[in-house]
Amino acid sequence: MRLPSNRGLLVGFTIAACLLFAACDTSPADPVATYTNGALTAGEVSARLVLEPIHVQKKFNSSAEEKRAYVESMVGAELMQREARRRKIDQEPRIRAQIQRILVRELERQLEDEAGQTATQPEEIDKAYEAERSRFELPRMVRASVLVLRTKDEAASIRQSLLDNGQSARRIEELRRTHGVTGARQGDRGYIHEKSKHVAEAIRGAALAMTKDGEISRPLQTPQGWALVLRTGERAAVTRTLDQLRPMLETRLRIKRGRAAVAEAKQQLRAAADLAIDDQALQGLQAPEKVAVPARGGKR
DSSP states (O other): OOOOTTTOTTTTOEEOGGGGOTTSOOOTTSEEEEETTEEEEHHHHHHHHHTSOHHHHHHHHHOHHHHHHHHHHHHHHHHHHHHHHHTTGGGSHHHHHHHHHHHHHHHHHHHHHHHHTSOOOHHHHHHHHHHTHHHHEEOOEEEEEEEEESOHHHHHHHHHHHHHHOOOHHHHHHHHHHHSOTTOOOEEEEEEOTTOOSSOHHHHHHHHHOOSTTOBOOOEEETTEEEEEEEEEEEOOEEOOHHHHHHHHHHHHHHHHHHHHHHHHHHHHHHHTTOOOOHHHHHTOOOOOOOOOOOTTSOO
16 A cells, blocks of 8 residues: 655654663553654553453563564554545445444443343342253153164064174164165154154153163054164253252343343433334335355456
8 A cells, every 4th residue: 555655654653762671660641652643652552452362462571572563563553544544444334334333232242241240139040940940850861773664573573683683773773774664763863751752652662661771672563664662872860950050040140131231222222312214215225136246366
């Protein structure tokens, strides 16, 4: 980018000697760099450093050269911003929309933080736990593989073969491909519990009645054919207590308060703005069709 020569934006740029000596006593108001119509203070540099990742902070502290390079980059960014404003880039709709989104999100964050500072009362947590208790009480579950066959005799024969030669989920899968009923829901059926809807009632009952991995059921009649059920795993029933879930519930309530605060602020601002929308004028507007933008380096 070629800067206008009559602006002289880079003329007079200096780095204060204070940055070259770690032991010097610097006030936040002291300028560490000056340039045409501007200055950068120690306080501004410190405020920016607080936002930087720790590796950038360590690099800054490592030498006078790194400090100078960091300040030069800050001033460079300020000079680029000046040039962007001179070109009125900040007035372009796309840029103004980006700034608006940033401001809105920052306001939402502040409202959420303010609402989150309110202490969550124990009774609120108790109420939240009771409202979702069923989700925190997980029933006993059994994992099973299912093979559906056309006839009872075929199912009985394959069951005996599995018992004689050692049954496994892999073998069930092989048999499903060669002998299974096409379209039947079979193979690994995942974990099954007493309220599972993804398996037939007979299959669910047989799976839950088994007590050991590797057990295989007798042939079961289902709407799709005769099924064999192989148990492959189990998860014991789990009840997550209020004490275990208290931190999670407290965080969830804090987030909920924050969202409610944002919604309330939007409602209040709209009410105070006396919003009126001209539906007739709105009907005349049409969103432009998006134009495909070629990938960088691609064909145009």
